[in-house]
Amino acid sequence: MIAENFHQVMAEIEAAKARRTRVLKDAPVQLVAVTKNHDVAAMREAIDAGATDVGENRIQEAMGKYDVLDRDVTWHLIGHLQTNKAKYAVKYFSLIHSVDTPHLARALDKEAGKLGKVQDVLVQVNLAKEASKSGVYKEDLRPMLELVDSLPHLHLVGLMCIAPNYEDVEACRPLFHEMYEIFQKVKEIPLPASNIKYLSMGMTHDYRIAVEEGANIVRVGTAIFGPRQY
Ligand SMILES: *Cc1c(COP(=O)(O)O)cnc(C)c1O
Numbered sequence: 207m208i209a210e211n212f213h214q215v216m217a218e219i220e221a222a223k224a225r226r227t228r229v230l231k232d233a234p235v236q237l238v239a240v241t242k243n244h245d246v247a248a249m250r251e252a253i254d255a256g257a258t259d260v261g262e263n264r265i266q267e268a269m270g271k272y273d274v275l276d277r278d279v280t281w282h283l284i285g286h287l288q289t290n291k292a293k294y295a296v297k298y299f300s301l302i303h304s305v306d307t308p309h310l311a312r313a314l315d316k317e318a319g320k321l322g323k324v325q326d327v328l329v330q331v332n333l334a335k336e337a338s339k340s341g342v343y344k345e346d347l348r349p350m351l352e353l354v355d356s357l358p359h360l361h362l363v364g365l366m367c368i369a370p371n372y373e374d375v376e377a378c379r380p381l382f383h384e385m386y387e388i389f390q391k392v393k394e395i396p397l398p399a400s401n402i403k404y405l406s407m408g409m410t411h412d413y414r415i416a417v418e419e420g421a422n423i424v425r426v427g428t429a430i431f432g433p434r435q436y
Contacts, residue, residue, distance in 0.1 A: 208248055209255035211430045212239065215413075216256070219424065222417035228386070229420040238282050240409075240427030243434035246271050252430060253277045261425050265291045265298070272298055284366075284406075284425055286340045293317040296325050303328045303366040303406050303425075306340040311354050318359035328366040328406055329354060331388065333381050339368055344388060348395060355397040362397065364404030365389055366423075369412050378412045379419060386420035 219235050238261040239252045249260060249271065262268035263285025272281070283299040286306065292313040295302055305311050305327045318325040329350055332341030342350045354362045367385050369378040389405045406423035408416025413424040427434070 208251040208431060211432075212252050212255040212257060215426055215429050218414055219417055222414040225418050226420070227418075233422060235417055235421065236404075236423045238284070238406075238423060238425045239430050240284065240425050241271070241431070242267065242285070242427065243436065244427075244431045246275050248431055249275060249279075250277060253279055257430075261303075261427075265294045268298055269294060282425070287314075289313040293320070296321055296323060299325075301326045301328065301363070301404075303423075304330045304340070305354065305360075306330045306332075306342060308350065308353050311350075311357060311360060315357035315359045324359055324361050326361050326363050327354065328364045328404060329362065331365055331367045331385065333367050333385055333388075334370045336370055341367065347388070347392070351392060351395060351397055351400070355400045358399075362400035362402070364402055364406065364423075365392065366406035368409070369407065369416075371411070375412050375415060379415050382407055382412075382416050382419035382421065389420070 223231055238259045239257040240261040241249045242263045259280040259282055261282040261284040280300045281298055283295055283302045285304060287295055287304055289310050296318045314325055330341040332339050332343055354360050369381050372378055385407055393402045404423050405421050407421045408424035410426050410428040413426055416424055
């Protein structure tokens with residue numbers, strides 16, 4: 207089932223790419239299979255079906271799986287990170303999507319430095335200004351990007367956002383549209399140490415629209431693995 211679902215999501219991404227109007231139709235999209243709350247057996251099924259990238263939102267859970275997974279895969283941290291877990295985040299994850307405060311950025315920089323690593327990160331934007339979500343407001347984005355750019359052990363590679371869980375999924379479209387515009391504008395800001403190339407947006411209910419509007423990383427869990435059991 208997981209393999210079939212994975213192939214289905216990949217096909218949906220290709221179909222959404224073909225519907226793009228403002229973005230090059232063949233510009234690639236990276237699927238991150240969101241494995242939080244799913245076990246290692248489920249992860250292996252997805253990886254054996256072709257998943258190259260997995261996303262986790264809790265450090266503790268990811269660390270437990272990391273040692274037993276026994277597959278080569280790229281790890282993405284997609285959830286809010288507490289500063290006191292920064293040292294684990296830089297150890298386990300290739301890309302951290304959820305850098306949302308100067309305090310966290312500095313902590314990650316320090317811990318990456320201790321490992322002699324330059325950590326790829328995205329800055330999370332709270333475009334809809336939802337109180338329940340973290341992320342930088344668009345008004346505050348530029349100084350945040352300049353800060354991250356200046357930190358020697360962080361490598362800023364783009365932006366991430368989470369759309370509100372609208373009942374009518376089309377309501378996400380203007381947000382994704384605006385996010386893509388912000389992404390394009392950010393590429394114009396002088397950020398000499400950065401490479402603004404990723405726009406991570408879209409989850410199970412809205413990834414098709416996100417791809418149509420210019421996402422090049424989508425984070426999909428439920429459509430691949432089924433509902434999470436808590
Ligand atoms: C859980 C999660 C996802 C995946 O959600 P689904 O609806 O299961 O696809 C994507 N992004 C973030 C930040 C998440 O926490």
